[in-house]
Amino acid sequence: MLKTILQACENFCLHQIRLPYHICDVQTKKRTLIAYIDINRVDGINYRVYVAAEPSFVQRVSKLFLEEDESDEETLIDMILETSNLIVGSAKVIAQESGQSAYDINTPHFLKVDIFDLEYDEAGSLKINDDKIIIAIKELNG
Template identity: 50%
Template sequence: MLSTITKAATNFCEHQIRKPYSLTNEIPKMRMFIASINIMENSNTHKVYVAAPKELLEMLCGIFLFEEECDEETLKDMLMETANMIVGSAKVIAQENGMKAFDIRTPVFLDIKEFNYPYDAEININIDNTNIIVAIKENNAA
C-alpha cells in the first residue's frame, strides 16, 4: 500500500505542484500540521497520515490559491485537500494496476505538533527545503 501512496505523492510533486523532490525515510522532529484519511479495503481500515510544516502549506496555498499568507484555518484546509489529492490519486493508481479496489473517507485534521503517531511505514518527501510526511498505519481499527 505504501508504494502506491508514495507513487501518488511523487505524482503530486511532479504534476500538481511541479516541484523537484527527494525521498527519505527520516521523520523530522518539528512542529507540523497533521491530518489523516482512512482507506477501507475489504474489512480492513488503513489510516494514512499526511503531515507538513507551515512553510510547505503556505507554498501550496500560493500555488493553488494564489495567496502567500494564509490563516491557520486555510492551512488546515490545504493540508486536508493535499491528503485527499494524494490518497485519491493512490486509489486511481491501484485500480490502473489491477489491485484490489478500496474506498477512501473524508480527511480529518488532527493536530499541530511533532509527528508522533504510530505507523507501520512512512516516507518523507523533501521539497524546496521543506517536507511532507506520508505515513500509513495498516489494519487500524478506528
C-alpha cells in the first residue's frame, strides 16, 4: 500500500507542483503539519495514512492553488488536508487500476503542528529542494 501512496505523492509533485523531487530519509527534526486519512479495505483491514509536510512544502502548495505568497496557519492547515485528500484519493485510483485490494477513504483530519514522532508501520518521504513531505501508514486493526 505504501508503494501506491508514494507513487501518488510522486505524481502530485510532478503534475501539481511541477518540480522535480527526490526520495529521502523519513526522519526530520523540523516542525510539520500533520494530517491523516483512515482507509477501510474491503477485506476488513483498516489503516491510518499520515501525511506530514514541512510548512515550506505546504506553502508551496498554497502558492500554487491559492496564489498566496504567505499563508496564515489556518490556510496551511486547509492545504495539508487538501494535499492529503488529493494524494490518498489518487492512490485509491492507482490501486483499483492495478488490481490491488480496493478500499474506501474517509475525510482527512488535521492532527497537529509538531515534529513527526508518531508510531507507524512503514513510511517514505519525498523532498522538493529543501521542502519535505512524509507519508506513513499504521494498521489500525493490530
